[in-house]
Amino acid sequence: MPIYLYWGEDSFAIAQAVKVLQERSLDPTWESFNLDKISPDQPESVIQGLNQAMTPPFGSGNRFVWLVDTPLMQRCSEDLLAELDRTLPSIPQTTTFLMTSSAKPDGRLKSTKLLQKYAQIQEFSPIPPWKTDLLLKQVQRVAQEVGVKLSSSGADFIVEAVGNNTRQLYGELEKIRLFAGDSKKPLGIEAIAPLITTTSQNSLQLVAMILEGKTDQALELVTDLLRQNEPALKIVVTLTNQFRQRLWIKVMLQSGERDERTIAQAAELNNPKKLYFLQKELAKLSVNQFQQTLPLLLELEFGLKRGADEMAAMQTKVIELCQIFHS
Incomplete structure (x- = not known):
């Protein structure tokens, strides 16, 4: 009917x-x-x-x-x-x-x-940002619909850059389609990265700065993101997802697990190949450090939802997060 x-x-x-x-x-x-x-x-x-x-x-x-x-x-x-x-x-x-x-x-x-x-x-509800497996399927479906061929690394990059914003996803893929023309070759990060507006990618850069304890640079990036009208709650979701993922990987490794697919599945990591680089990043960091991040991010999310000043709240918590990893 x-x-x-x-x-x-x-x-x-x-x-x-x-x-x-x-x-x-x-x-x-x-x-x-x-x-x-x-x-x-x-x-x-x-x-x-x-x-x-x-x-x-x-x-x-x-x-x-x-x-x-x-x-x-x-x-x-x-x-x-x-x-x-x-x-x-x-x-x-x-x-x-x-x-x-x-x-x-x-x-x-x-x-x-x-x-x-x-x-x-x-x-038609937005996919929760932490369900990266569903976001990846959405990227692959829309890419096929628009007529864009992506490599696995290219699809992963778009997931990280766009998140659950379907309007931006269609816009970025249409831009990529026009750029690719009649090319039949699957497009990877190198080809598409210069074309995409990557506010989520900037949030990933914020994660890297926090992990290195670079407080001044992290604060500058937070200010830039908010001035670009990036929603504070979206930044918090990215941070929470990334720190939770790293905590899972660290816990699995510390427990003696060595199978990369098992670890990637537990951490909801779309591309198991990224695990190699994450392991190197996590080598000098502890489970306890990552455990300290999640309550801070939960406090930040709660405060923002209660109407706290975005700039002040974000800066305060970013300083606290950087202190956890400052050597």
């Missing part, structure tokens, strides 16, 4: 999915006649959408009815529920009926249960 519900906070990913669904459903020649985009501020928007969904398309292709930011999964009157119950099973195959919402559907509502019965439901 051609009924869809897309929900989640990743508005750009939803927009991309809507575009694909539209292209699949509409004949471009008849698009202006068959596309109904209905916003929630229109009178009786849901009823209007249901009525349009029952209307046959003009010319060729399907009718595409889109209820934008619909509140159906958060509140629904008994009268509206009855209309949904009557109409959804009868929507013809010549109509694509789409509902989108940024809010998670309330599973307790009868309207949500009804949509679960008739609609294809897909979530």
